Amino acid sequence: MKKTGSQILLESLKMEKVEVIFNYPGGAILPLIDELPCWNLKKILVRHEQAAVHAADGYARASGKTGVCLVTSGPGATNTVTGIATAFMDSIPVVVLTGQVPTALIGNDAFQEADIIGITRPCTKYNYLATDVRKLSQIIREAFHIARSGRPGPVLVDLPKDVLTDATEFRYPEEIYIKGYQPTVDGHIPQIKRALRLILKARRPVIYAGGGIVSSGASKELIKLAEMLRIPVTMTLMGLGGFPGTHPLSLGMLGMHGTYRANMAVTECDLLVAIGARFDDRVTGKIEGFSPKSKKIHIDIDPTSISKNVRVDIPVVGDCKRVLAKMIAFLQEEGGVKEYRGSLDKWHERIEKWGKTHPLTYQQTQVIKPQYVIEKIYELTKGEAIITTEVGQNQMWAAQFYLFDHPRSLLTSGGLGTMGYGFPAAIGAQVAFPERTVVDIAGDGSIQMNIQELATAVHNKLPVKVAILNNGYLGMVRQWQELFYERKYSLTHIGEVSPDFVKLAEAYGAVGLRATRPEEVVPVIQEALRIPYPVLMDFVVEPEEGVYPMVPAGEPIDQMLLV
Secondary structure: OEEEHHHHHHHHHHHOOOOEEEEOOOHHHHHHHHHHHHOOOEEEEOOOHHHHHHHHHHHHHHHOOOEEEEEOOOHHHHOOHHHHHHHHHOOOOEEEEEEEOOHHHOOOOOOOOOOHHHHHHHHOOEEEEOOOHHHHHHHHHHHHHHHHOOOOOEEEEEEEHHHHHOEEEOOOOOOOOOOOOOOOOOOOHHHHHHHHHHHHHOOOEEEEEOHHHHHOOOHHHHHHHHHHHOOOEEEOOOOEOOEOOOOOOEEEEOOOOOOHHHHHHHHHOOEEEEEOOOOOHHHHEOHHHOOOOOEEEEEEOOHHHOOOOOOOOEEEEOOHHHHHHHHHHHHHHHOOHHHHHHOOHHHHHHHHHHHHHOOOOOOOOOOEOHHHHHHHHHHHOOOOOEEEEOOOHHHHHHHHHOOOOOOOOEEOOOOOOOOOOHHHHHHHHHHHOOOOOEEEEEEOOHHHHOHHHHHHHHHOOOOOEEEEEEOOEOHHHHHHHHHHOOOOOOOOEOHHHOOOHHHHHHHHOOEEEEEOOHHHHHHHHHHHHHOOOOEEEEEEEOOOOOOOOEOOOOOEOOOOEOO
């Protein structure tokens, strides 16, 4: 029996075990939208196509599954570009399905026609224009395989309207082979042994863990390796949670707003073991001054990341989880671990001293400090919430003061730095885990970029909590203006015309709460956590609070501005 392209697509999603699809309808995608009610799929109707991709992205980051979203052609498709680029920069597996005008009209400037393939080619891992219904199931099979294998990433499939209505026999490929795309997952054994020999010679080693630890599920292996050898671990923003933030070996985050001890340890170490990280400029600062005394080992599944920004001495291409498992096995076979652990005493004493002299801190006053709000969210959720963030000061304070002990507990736009990401991502995470507490930590500027998704949360009864650190500014830009532009706050003061967030929440059918004094912070958070509905918390915080430590752009990471 023949099936239409729409039916074949949905049969294919079923074969890929897709449970939820985030979508926004439109004319070109109507044949598929019309078919959707007949299928056992959770359908989340968002209020903007950008939010559809962020929600699918948040679902993927929280669950480890591939997120799926569906939008129409033209402006619907182009509205997804920011979300696609966000997922691309952070290596998140998302399949984006876009409607397209009929194949006969492609290239004719038809109504709502956009070359979404050409537009997204630089920011997708791969993209397809499906022009023949007979190849549709093969395309979907490949799209999911590419999205989640190797270094994960977004894949876009553009679906002309006539392909969705044409019919053919359905057959789903059991196996897939894509010529030219065979990611290396098992590290080269001689390279792994070379790396181990170098590690066992080091006396001031540091592990630098990135998002690859989280995406490959390598947290347990990382903890075991670090504990076996007693090597301190620092993390990138994307790596937070990949190693427990409360672990005695944790140095916290590295880089522009990293901890003093992490930045100093990386600067002074004699061996840096980078695992699933890409030496981003926010981590390295001035390249010439980055970890100048160390040999470097780099473990990563993406060979193009090796020595791209920083030259490394020993590359190991492979899946982080598999490579670390091999390292642990070799160490257990060859011994010598006990002696090595004892040789690091002086290094640990030095790191401990850095931690004591310059801990993360802030000055408490009679005005609410944003760091205090995050500390209280951490305490009242017992560190077990899924935290999403917007981008800017709120993001950095969350990274510094909420100690992430579990992988996939921090969802944030690290690479692209997308304002407006956190709230729809929180919706995606809440869909993945309806029973868990999900909190979006936001600024009063960034929340307004996708605040229309309050309707999505209310409509779908998703009890997402939003904590707005309301300082009346686009805070991080203001901080740069304060430090480097003689306090000229051009175009960053937004407080004069801001919505009443409590009334806005109520207008959407959500609950709004506000705290203006420090003693109101805890009761507001407690009340929000008690309410089983979407809640928007408005914390009126110190307007000119800064994020510290801070490494000025272009400086080495040991040149930090401190509180």
